[in-house]
Amino acid sequence: MGALQEQFDYFWGNDPFPRHIESVRVTALGKEGMVTELTKRLGKMPPEDRKHWGTVFNGIKQTFLRGYEEWRAFSEEFEINAQLMDDTVDVTLPVDPARLGTVHPVSQVMDELAEIFADLGFAVATGPEIEDDWHNFTALNIPESHPARAMHDTFYFPEALAKEGRRFLLRTHTSPVQIRTMMSEQPPIRIIAPGRVYRSDSDATHTPMFHQLEGLVIDRNIHMGHLKWTLETFIKAFFEVDDVTLRFRPSYFPFTEPSAEVDVGCSWEGGTLKIGGEASWLEILGSGMVHPRVIAACGLDPAEWQGFAFGAGIDRLAMLKYGMTDLRAFFDGDVRWLKHYGFSPFAVPTLSGGVGA
Secondary structure: OHHHHHHHHHHHHHOOOOOOHHHHHHHHHOOOOHHHHHHHHHHHOOHHHHHHHHHHHHHHHHHHHHHHHHHHHHHHHHHHHHHHHHOOOOOOOOOOOOOOOOEOHHHHHHHHHHHHHHHOOOEEOOOOOEEEHHHHOHHHOOOOOOHHHOOOOOOEOOHHHOEOOEOEEEOOOOHHHHHHHHHHOOOOEEEEEEEEEEOOOOEOOEOOEEEEEEEEEEEOOOOHHHHHHHHHHHHHHHHOOOOOOEEEEEEEEOOEEEEEEEEEEEEEEOOEEEEOOOOEEEEEEEEEEEOHHHHHHOOOOOOOOEEEEEEEEHHHHHHHHHOOOOHHHHHOOOHHHHHHHOEOOOOOOEOOOEOOO
16 A cells, blocks of 8 residues: 555645646556556455455545546646736737628618618518419419410429319419409508519529519509509619610510510610610510409409509619629629628618618
């Protein structure tokens, strides 16, 4: 026992701050440690001595472990305090700038559109992105043979999930929001319906998921003149240009009659598109008077109520206004792109400050 006591006194008595605490533990309690060697002797002792010395050896082991834990804690605290005493902070150095995130251009443009149309008396309406084919197609006067219903254009859910004969799909436009609003609210109605939509398409100007804004007005004695004024006011405010000329070209949409594609006058200066003037034309949205069949499908009398509707791609509007050329970059999640095209969280769109401020 004398040799063990000498080793114990050396490790814990002579050195007030052992630098190698773990090596001390291994020396005493490792596979070939001193305490371990003592414990191995128990097997060779007579039974009458084994119980006594077992208790003694176990007491030595527990005493050593308590000391080891105390010294380890002391050692860690001492090293931390020593490091803190050595470390210095120069309080005169400039503070590192905080890394702020940016608002995605699509979110910013959505806020701009909401601000513009709120000033025109429009409310924002939303609806489910998982729709049934009645709200997405049938109620909008889209015939069964229309290409939009084909599998290569629309993301359908399995037929086994159909309910009451209606098959589910990812909505291809936000027009179902118009249907749901007309069925749940009494006219007059003035809404915009922004949101995500899905179509099976992908290239530099098309993605399988994109964002769309649709507008709807239902009231008495509504005509194309109301539609034209609304779109002119919207385009002037959004692009912040007073010299705006619109051209309405006859077109076909199942849910409007008459229907028109809307072109905006523009020009190219140094390879950059500029909205305004009549040097060139750019298609920007689709519009028309709500088809009487759509009004009737929603439980309203088309002889009493008329209305107009329009729709535009929010991503496309963002590209035109802020000079982006590839729609796919909107969804790549590239921090460099977001930093370049993103907006400050404090740049809240206002009509007084300019919606693009």
